[in-house]
Amino acid sequence: MAFDGLSAVSAADVTSLAAVRALSHLSTSSSTPVPMSQTTLKTSISCTGIGLHTGKKVSMTLHPAAENTGVIFRRTDIAGGNAEIPALATHVLDSRLCTVIGLNAQQSIGTIEHLMSALVAMGVDNVVVEVNAPELPIMDGSAAPFVFLIECAGLVAQSATRKALKVLKPVTVSHGMAEATLLPSATPRIDFEIDFPVAAIGQQAMTFSVSSSAFVAEIARARTFCLIDDIAKMREAGLALGGSLDNAIVVNGAEILNEDGLRYSNEFVRHKVLDAIGDLALAGKPILGHYIGKRSSHALNTTLVKTLLADPSAWTIVDMLPEEIPAAGLPSLARVAAQ
């Protein structure tokens, strides 16, 4: 299957995804909870789009992968492109504007954060991402097109148990006014606060209990954003050449320049939640903990993950139980988008 952009989700595919979830939830009625299974995609699925920074056309294909593979990126456009780049914080090369991971400067892939967010939130454990450019397509600047691909491909349960990284004690990192913390928690949760000295954004805060259904309903469609003053600076530096009102909210003081305005009144903080979920996914497993971000960034979130992993007394690996990722009901992205 191949898609360019977002269109209606097939009812059959959504049903199949819901069925996988339902299987995972059978355990809630028994006295001994049965851990969730790992999942992969039912079939390969492709899309094309524009690279945010290069401005060039990018093709991306998500392939099913064996259990315990995790998320692996593979560049098809360079010599030695069959090298596999695991989506792990230890491979982050740069996270100033977007997250770039790689084995080295050549064998690297950028702008992975929105796909990573969609994969972990939708419960895709194992996938190989083939891409023919140095960055993923930006699509509409949100995670919704990637959720759409996952919904269309469908998920299959695998025999291995899904593992989670359970936070055992608080870990905090900070940089200037920014702070990011992970606390122990029975279920995954994200709290985010932003404070931009720009009238259209200002102070926004959100508390989000992570589940696939809530991600689709509340987070996936929130787009990335930038200030109009930053665009000229990025272009001068040869960046954001593919950036446009089609793939980012552009803010000028109190004004939103996008013709259709915002998708949510607090779309900015929702997108920061989306980014944080994608950044935390670079732990290599879903994090069972409570994340609190205050003005945090990709760079600080990556530092948080590395700091957590560097302290073996701060975490442990556990089997993930269904009640730790409540996913009752699966709203179709198409239905959410139509609201």
Ligand SMILES: [Zn+2]
């Ligand atoms: Zn983002």
